[in-house]
Amino acid sequence: MKKLLSIMLVCLFIFTGVLATSFAVSATPDVETEFTNGDFDLFMSILVESLSSKPRPIRSARFNYYVQGIGMYDDDIDDLIYILNSNAQITEDMDVMLSDLATKGKDGQTMSKEQIILILEVLKSLPEEERQVAINEFYLNKENGNEDPVYDYPELNPDNPEYDADMDAAYKAIYDKYIPADFQATVLEDYNLNYTDFVPLFRVITNNIHFTKNALGRLVILRYNEDEQFVTNLKNNVTLTSVNGYSIVNNKGVVDEYAVLDVLLGKYSKDAPDDAEMFVDAFKAEDAFQIVGDFNGDGYVDVIDAQKMAQWRVDYGTVKQDIPQDSANFSAGAMADPKNTGLTAFDVTKVLQFDAEWPNIVLGRAVNTLFTE
Numbered sequence: 001m002k003k004l005l006s007i008m009l010v011c012l013f014i015f016t017g018v019l020a021t022s023f024a025v026s027a028t029p030d031v032e033t034e035f036t037n038g039d040f041d042l043f044m045s046i047l048v049e050s051l052s053s054k055p056r057p058i059r060s061a062r063f064n065y066y067v068q069g070i071g072m073y074d075d076d077i078d079d080l081i082y083i084l085n086s087n088a089q090i091t092e093d094m095d096v097m098l099s100d101l102a103t104k105g106k107d108g109q110t111m112s113k114e115q116i117i118l119i120l121e122v123l124k125s126l127p128e129e130e131r132q133v134a135i136n137e138f139y140l141n142k143e144n145g146n147e148d149p150v151y152d153y154p155e156l157n158p159d160n161p162e163y164d165a166d167m168d169a170a171y172k173a174i175y176d177k178y179i180p181a182d183f184q185a186t187v188l189e190d191y192n193l194n195y196t197d198f199v200p201l202f203r204v205i206t207n208n209i210h211f212t213k214n215a216l217g218r219l220v221i222l223r224y225n226e227d228e229q230f231v232t233n234l235k236n237n238v239t240l241t242s243v244n245g246y247s248i249v250n251n252k253g254v255v256d257e258y259a260v261l262d263v264l265l266g267k268y269s270k271d272a273p274d275d276a277e278m279f280v281d282a283f284k285a286e287d288a289f290q291i292v293g294d295f296n297g298d299g300y301v302d303v304i305d306a307q308k309m310a311q312w313r314v315d316y317g318t319v320k321q322d323i324p325q326d327s328a329n330f331s332a333g334a335m336a337d338p339k340n341t342g343l344t345a346f347d348v349t350k351v352l353q354f355d356a357e358w359p360n361i362v363l364g365r366a367v368n369t370l371f372t373e
Contacts, residue, residue, distance in 0.1 A: 156199065
Protein backbone atom coordinates (compact mmCIF):
# COMPACT_ATOMS: atom_id res chain seq x y z
CA MET A 1 0.00 0.00 0.00
CA LYS A 2 1.17 3.46 -0.75
CA LYS A 3 1.32 5.83 2.19
CA LEU A 4 0.87 9.55 2.16
CA LEU A 5 3.87 11.79 2.58
CA SER A 6 1.89 14.55 4.20
CA ILE A 7 3.38 17.39 6.19
CA MET A 8 2.34 15.78 9.45
CA LEU A 9 3.32 12.27 8.46
CA VAL A 10 5.82 11.69 11.23
CA CYS A 11 3.38 12.81 13.90
CA LEU A 12 0.64 10.72 12.34
CA PHE A 13 2.46 7.44 12.13
CA ILE A 14 4.13 7.74 15.52
CA PHE A 15 0.87 8.33 17.33
CA THR A 16 -1.67 6.49 15.24
CA GLY A 17 -0.10 3.75 13.20
CA VAL A 18 3.52 2.85 13.54
CA LEU A 19 3.59 3.11 17.31
CA ALA A 20 0.00 1.95 17.66
CA THR A 21 0.14 -0.99 15.31
CA SER A 22 -2.81 -2.85 16.77
CA PHE A 23 -5.11 -1.47 19.41
CA ALA A 24 -8.76 -1.02 20.28
CA VAL A 25 -10.33 2.22 21.46
CA SER A 26 -13.67 3.08 22.94
CA ALA A 27 -15.21 6.53 22.80
CA THR A 28 -17.62 5.48 25.53
CA PRO A 29 -17.31 2.64 28.09
CA ASP A 30 -19.59 0.35 26.07
CA VAL A 31 -18.41 1.12 22.53
CA GLU A 32 -15.17 -0.41 21.31
CA THR A 33 -13.64 0.19 17.89
CA GLU A 34 -10.86 -1.90 16.39
CA PHE A 35 -7.84 0.04 15.13
CA THR A 36 -5.14 -2.14 13.60
CA ASN A 37 -2.11 -1.66 11.43
CA GLY A 38 -4.36 -2.47 8.48
CA ASP A 39 -6.60 0.43 9.45
CA PHE A 40 -3.62 2.74 9.53
CA ASP A 41 -2.49 1.56 6.10
CA LEU A 42 -6.02 2.27 4.92
CA PHE A 43 -5.88 5.77 6.41
CA MET A 44 -2.66 6.51 4.57
CA SER A 45 -3.66 4.88 1.30
CA ILE A 46 -6.93 6.82 1.10
CA LEU A 47 -5.17 10.14 1.48
CA VAL A 48 -2.33 9.31 -0.88
CA GLU A 49 -4.86 8.27 -3.51
CA SER A 50 -6.63 11.59 -2.97
CA LEU A 51 -3.37 13.30 -3.88
CA SER A 52 -1.73 11.10 -6.47
CA SER A 53 -4.83 10.74 -8.63
CA LYS A 54 -5.13 14.51 -9.08
CA PRO A 55 -3.18 16.92 -11.31
CA ARG A 56 -0.31 18.71 -9.61
CA PRO A 57 -2.15 22.00 -8.86
CA ILE A 58 -4.99 20.13 -7.14
CA ARG A 59 -2.53 17.83 -5.42
CA SER A 60 -0.64 20.82 -4.09
CA ALA A 61 -3.82 22.52 -2.87
CA ARG A 62 -4.97 19.39 -1.06
CA PHE A 63 -1.52 18.90 0.41
CA ASN A 64 -1.71 22.37 1.95
CA TYR A 65 -5.28 21.79 3.09
CA TYR A 66 -4.23 18.70 5.01
CA VAL A 67 -1.53 20.76 6.68
CA GLN A 68 -4.04 23.26 7.96
CA GLY A 69 -6.63 20.69 8.93
CA ILE A 70 -4.50 18.29 10.93
CA GLY A 71 -1.51 20.31 12.01
CA MET A 72 -1.57 24.05 12.18
CA TYR A 73 -4.42 25.20 14.43
CA ASP A 74 -6.36 23.66 17.28
CA ASP A 75 -9.55 25.35 16.09
CA ASP A 76 -9.31 23.62 12.70
CA ILE A 77 -8.84 20.24 14.37
CA ASP A 78 -11.82 21.00 16.62
CA ASP A 79 -13.92 21.76 13.55
CA LEU A 80 -13.11 18.36 12.10
CA ILE A 81 -13.91 16.59 15.36
CA TYR A 82 -17.19 18.51 15.60
CA ILE A 83 -18.20 17.32 12.14
CA LEU A 84 -17.37 13.72 13.04
CA ASN A 85 -19.32 13.93 16.31
CA SER A 86 -22.37 15.43 14.60
CA ASN A 87 -23.46 11.99 13.34
CA ALA A 88 -24.27 13.61 10.02
CA GLN A 89 -23.43 11.90 6.74
CA ILE A 90 -19.93 13.10 5.83
CA THR A 91 -19.83 14.74 2.40
CA GLU A 92 -17.18 16.58 0.38
CA ASP A 93 -19.08 19.81 0.98
CA MET A 94 -18.43 19.37 4.71
CA ASP A 95 -14.75 18.43 4.39
CA VAL A 96 -12.94 16.74 1.53
CA MET A 97 -10.42 14.94 3.74
CA LEU A 98 -13.03 13.55 6.14
CA SER A 99 -15.17 12.55 3.20
CA ASP A 100 -12.30 10.61 1.66
CA LEU A 101 -11.52 8.86 4.94
CA ALA A 102 -15.10 8.04 5.88
CA THR A 103 -16.54 7.15 2.47
CA LYS A 104 -13.71 6.01 0.20
CA GLY A 105 -11.18 3.27 0.43
CA LYS A 106 -9.75 0.17 -1.13
CA ASP A 107 -12.35 -2.55 -1.76
CA GLY A 108 -14.99 -0.47 -0.02
CA GLN A 109 -13.06 -0.18 3.26
CA THR A 110 -13.39 3.10 5.13
CA MET A 111 -12.30 4.62 8.43
CA SER A 112 -14.73 4.78 11.32
CA LYS A 113 -15.45 8.16 12.87
CA GLU A 114 -14.00 6.99 16.19
CA GLN A 115 -10.72 6.06 14.55
CA ILE A 116 -10.38 9.43 12.84
CA ILE A 117 -11.28 11.27 16.04
CA LEU A 118 -8.55 9.44 17.96
CA ILE A 119 -5.97 10.48 15.36
CA LEU A 120 -7.04 14.10 15.60
CA GLU A 121 -7.19 14.14 19.41
CA VAL A 122 -3.62 12.91 19.82
CA LEU A 123 -2.27 15.24 17.15
CA LYS A 124 -3.98 18.16 18.82
CA SER A 125 -2.24 17.27 22.08
CA LEU A 126 1.13 18.28 20.65
CA PRO A 127 1.49 21.95 21.66
CA GLU A 128 -0.07 24.17 19.02
CA GLU A 129 2.74 26.72 19.03
CA GLU A 130 5.37 24.03 18.53
CA ARG A 131 3.39 22.49 15.68
CA GLN A 132 3.18 25.88 14.00
CA VAL A 133 6.91 26.57 14.37
CA ALA A 134 7.76 23.16 12.89
CA ILE A 135 5.31 23.55 10.01
CA ASN A 136 6.56 27.03 9.17
CA GLU A 137 10.12 25.72 9.18
CA PHE A 138 9.01 22.93 6.89
CA TYR A 139 7.32 25.38 4.53
CA LEU A 140 10.40 27.57 4.31
CA ASN A 141 12.52 24.54 3.44
CA LYS A 142 9.99 23.50 0.82
CA GLU A 143 9.72 26.91 -0.77
CA ASN A 144 13.45 27.46 -0.98
CA GLY A 145 14.35 23.95 -2.03
CA ASN A 146 17.25 21.84 -0.90
CA GLU A 147 19.76 23.84 -2.94
CA ASP A 148 19.18 26.89 -0.75
CA PRO A 149 17.53 25.77 2.51
CA VAL A 150 16.57 28.35 5.10
CA TYR A 151 17.24 25.82 7.85
CA ASP A 152 20.37 23.70 7.74
CA TYR A 153 20.73 20.54 9.80
CA PRO A 154 24.50 20.11 10.19
CA GLU A 155 24.12 16.72 11.86
CA LEU A 156 22.48 15.44 8.65
CA ASN A 157 24.97 17.01 6.24
CA PRO A 158 27.91 14.69 5.41
CA ASP A 159 30.02 17.71 4.49
CA ASN A 160 29.60 19.31 7.92
CA PRO A 161 31.98 18.51 10.81
CA GLU A 162 28.91 18.01 13.05
CA TYR A 163 27.56 15.24 10.81
CA ASP A 164 25.98 12.37 12.80
CA ALA A 165 25.92 9.26 10.64
CA ASP A 166 23.72 7.35 13.09
CA MET A 167 21.10 10.09 13.16
CA ASP A 168 21.16 10.39 9.38
CA ALA A 169 20.74 6.64 8.96
CA ALA A 170 17.88 6.53 11.47
CA TYR A 171 15.88 9.23 9.71
CA LYS A 172 16.55 7.76 6.27
CA ALA A 173 15.45 4.29 7.44
CA ILE A 174 12.11 5.62 8.70
CA TYR A 175 11.55 7.56 5.50
CA ASP A 176 12.40 4.62 3.25
CA LYS A 177 10.28 2.14 5.16
CA TYR A 178 7.08 4.14 5.21
CA ILE A 179 7.37 6.21 2.04
CA PRO A 180 7.43 4.21 -1.21
CA ALA A 181 10.14 5.17 -3.67
CA ASP A 182 7.68 6.32 -6.33
CA PHE A 183 6.00 8.72 -3.93
CA GLN A 184 9.37 9.95 -2.72
CA ALA A 185 10.04 10.85 -6.34
CA THR A 186 6.68 12.64 -6.59
CA VAL A 187 7.31 14.96 -3.64
CA LEU A 188 10.89 15.49 -4.73
CA GLU A 189 9.59 16.64 -8.10
CA ASP A 190 6.68 18.63 -6.67
CA TYR A 191 8.44 20.28 -3.74
CA ASN A 192 12.13 19.32 -3.89
CA LEU A 193 11.66 17.56 -0.56
CA ASN A 194 13.64 14.75 1.00
CA TYR A 195 13.74 13.12 4.43
CA THR A 196 15.79 15.87 6.08
CA ASP A 197 12.99 18.40 5.53
CA PHE A 198 10.75 16.48 7.92
CA VAL A 199 13.15 16.71 10.84
CA PRO A 200 11.34 19.65 12.52
CA LEU A 201 8.11 17.62 12.58
CA PHE A 202 9.80 14.68 14.24
CA ARG A 203 11.37 16.98 16.81
CA VAL A 204 7.97 18.24 17.91
CA ILE A 205 7.61 14.75 19.35
CA THR A 206 11.10 14.26 20.79
CA ASN A 207 10.96 17.72 22.37
CA ASN A 208 7.90 16.64 24.35
CA ILE A 209 8.42 12.94 25.01
CA HIS A 210 11.39 10.84 26.07
CA PHE A 211 11.27 7.08 25.73
CA THR A 212 12.72 4.01 27.37
CA LYS A 213 12.13 0.25 27.50
CA ASN A 214 10.84 -2.02 30.20
CA ALA A 215 12.27 -5.38 31.22
CA LEU A 216 10.18 -7.08 28.51
CA GLY A 217 11.82 -4.93 25.86
CA ARG A 218 8.64 -2.95 25.23
CA LEU A 219 8.73 0.76 24.47
CA VAL A 220 7.31 2.99 27.21
CA ILE A 221 7.36 6.66 28.13
CA LEU A 222 10.24 7.67 30.39
CA ARG A 223 9.09 11.22 30.97
CA TYR A 224 7.39 14.18 29.35
CA ASN A 225 8.67 17.69 28.82
CA GLU A 226 8.98 19.51 32.14
CA ASP A 227 6.31 22.07 31.29
CA GLU A 228 3.89 19.14 30.78
CA GLN A 229 1.84 21.01 28.19
CA PHE A 230 1.54 17.85 26.11
CA VAL A 231 0.42 15.94 29.22
CA THR A 232 -2.24 18.52 30.03
CA ASN A 233 -3.45 18.51 26.44
CA LEU A 234 -3.58 14.72 26.33
CA LYS A 235 -5.74 14.58 29.45
CA ASN A 236 -8.09 17.21 28.09
CA ASN A 237 -8.31 15.96 24.51
CA VAL A 238 -8.49 12.18 24.57
CA THR A 239 -12.07 10.99 24.99
CA LEU A 240 -11.55 7.23 24.97
CA THR A 241 -11.62 5.32 28.23
CA SER A 242 -9.86 2.08 27.37
CA VAL A 243 -7.21 0.72 25.02
CA ASN A 244 -7.01 -2.99 24.24
CA GLY A 245 -9.24 -3.63 27.21
CA TYR A 246 -7.01 -1.66 29.60
CA SER A 247 -8.64 1.22 31.40
CA ILE A 248 -6.66 4.38 30.77
CA VAL A 249 -8.47 6.59 33.29
CA ASN A 250 -7.60 6.92 36.95
CA ASN A 251 -9.97 6.60 39.90
CA LYS A 252 -11.01 10.22 39.37
CA GLY A 253 -12.09 9.50 35.84
CA VAL A 254 -9.20 11.47 34.31
CA VAL A 255 -7.09 10.07 31.46
CA ASP A 256 -3.74 8.88 32.81
CA GLU A 257 -0.96 10.58 30.87
CA TYR A 258 1.24 7.49 30.86
CA ALA A 259 -1.41 4.83 30.35
CA VAL A 260 -2.49 5.98 26.87
CA LEU A 261 0.92 5.74 25.21
CA ASP A 262 2.18 2.88 27.40
CA VAL A 263 -0.42 0.58 25.91
CA LEU A 264 0.00 1.84 22.36
CA LEU A 265 3.79 1.72 22.44
CA GLY A 266 3.87 -1.61 24.26
CA LYS A 267 1.58 -3.26 21.75
CA TYR A 268 3.56 -1.88 18.85
CA SER A 269 6.96 -2.99 20.14
CA LYS A 270 5.56 -6.43 20.96
CA ASP A 271 4.09 -6.98 17.50
CA ALA A 272 6.76 -5.20 15.45
CA PRO A 273 10.03 -5.29 17.42
CA ASP A 274 12.25 -4.65 14.39
CA ASP A 275 10.24 -1.57 13.40
CA ALA A 276 10.30 -0.38 16.98
CA GLU A 277 14.10 -0.61 17.02
CA MET A 278 14.22 1.67 13.99
CA PHE A 279 12.44 4.35 16.00
CA VAL A 280 14.61 3.68 19.04
CA ASP A 281 17.60 4.52 16.85
CA ALA A 282 16.00 7.87 15.93
CA PHE A 283 15.02 8.59 19.55
CA LYS A 284 18.57 7.84 20.68
CA ALA A 285 19.98 10.14 18.03
CA GLU A 286 17.79 12.95 19.34
CA ASP A 287 18.72 12.21 22.98
CA ALA A 288 15.09 11.24 23.57
CA PHE A 289 15.75 7.63 24.63
CA GLN A 290 17.47 6.26 27.70
CA ILE A 291 17.91 2.82 29.18
CA VAL A 292 16.72 3.18 32.75
CA GLY A 293 19.34 1.69 35.07
CA ASP A 294 22.19 2.41 32.65
CA PHE A 295 23.85 4.80 35.04
CA ASN A 296 27.15 5.18 33.21
CA GLY A 297 25.59 5.36 29.75
CA ASP A 298 27.39 2.40 28.14
CA GLY A 299 24.17 0.89 26.82
CA TYR A 300 23.98 -1.94 29.37
CA VAL A 301 22.60 -2.42 32.86
CA ASP A 302 25.09 -4.36 34.93
CA VAL A 303 27.10 -4.45 38.16
CA ILE A 304 29.14 -1.41 37.07
CA ASP A 305 25.95 0.66 37.11
CA ALA A 306 25.18 -0.53 40.63
CA GLN A 307 28.70 0.43 41.71
CA LYS A 308 28.39 3.87 40.14
CA MET A 309 25.00 4.39 41.80
CA ALA A 310 26.41 3.49 45.21
CA GLN A 311 29.32 5.85 44.69
CA TRP A 312 27.01 8.62 43.56
CA ARG A 313 24.83 8.22 46.67
CA VAL A 314 27.80 8.70 49.02
CA ASP A 315 28.97 11.80 47.13
CA TYR A 316 31.97 10.08 45.57
CA GLY A 317 33.70 13.02 43.93
CA THR A 318 34.47 11.78 40.42
CA VAL A 319 31.05 10.21 39.89
CA LYS A 320 29.28 13.30 41.19
CA GLN A 321 31.19 15.42 38.73
CA ASP A 322 30.61 13.07 35.79
CA ILE A 323 26.90 12.47 36.36
CA PRO A 324 24.69 15.48 37.11
CA GLN A 325 21.66 15.33 39.36
CA ASP A 326 19.10 15.19 36.54
CA SER A 327 20.92 12.37 34.78
CA ALA A 328 21.18 10.43 38.03
CA ASN A 329 17.47 10.74 38.68
CA PHE A 330 16.51 9.43 35.27
CA SER A 331 19.07 6.63 35.54
CA ALA A 332 17.54 5.29 38.75
CA GLY A 333 16.96 1.59 38.40
CA ALA A 334 13.70 1.25 40.32
CA MET A 335 11.46 4.13 39.35
CA ALA A 336 8.20 2.47 40.36
CA ASP A 337 6.44 5.77 39.91
CA PRO A 338 7.49 7.86 36.90
CA LYS A 339 7.36 10.99 39.05
CA ASN A 340 9.45 9.42 41.83
CA THR A 341 12.92 9.78 40.36
CA GLY A 342 14.98 9.76 43.54
CA LEU A 343 18.00 7.49 43.64
CA THR A 344 18.03 5.23 46.72
CA ALA A 345 19.76 2.12 48.04
CA PHE A 346 16.81 0.15 46.69
CA ASP A 347 17.79 1.21 43.17
CA VAL A 348 21.29 -0.15 43.70
CA THR A 349 19.92 -3.44 45.00
CA LYS A 350 17.48 -3.77 42.14
CA VAL A 351 20.17 -3.24 39.51
CA LEU A 352 22.29 -5.97 41.15
CA GLN A 353 19.30 -8.30 41.12
CA PHE A 354 18.63 -7.47 37.47
CA ASP A 355 22.26 -8.13 36.55
CA ALA A 356 22.11 -11.46 38.39
CA GLU A 357 19.04 -12.36 36.32
CA TRP A 358 16.66 -12.69 39.23
CA PRO A 359 13.15 -13.48 37.97
CA ASN A 360 10.52 -10.75 37.71
CA ILE A 361 12.95 -7.87 38.21
CA VAL A 362 11.65 -4.90 36.24
CA LEU A 363 13.69 -1.73 35.87
CA GLY A 364 12.36 1.74 35.23
CA ARG A 365 8.77 2.73 34.61
CA ALA A 366 7.69 -0.77 33.81
CA VAL A 367 6.69 -1.43 37.42
CA ASN A 368 3.43 0.40 36.79
CA THR A 369 3.21 0.12 33.02
CA LEU A 370 -0.20 -1.13 31.95
CA PHE A 371 0.87 -3.20 28.95
CA THR A 372 2.58 -6.27 30.46
CA GLU A 373 2.38 -8.81 27.64
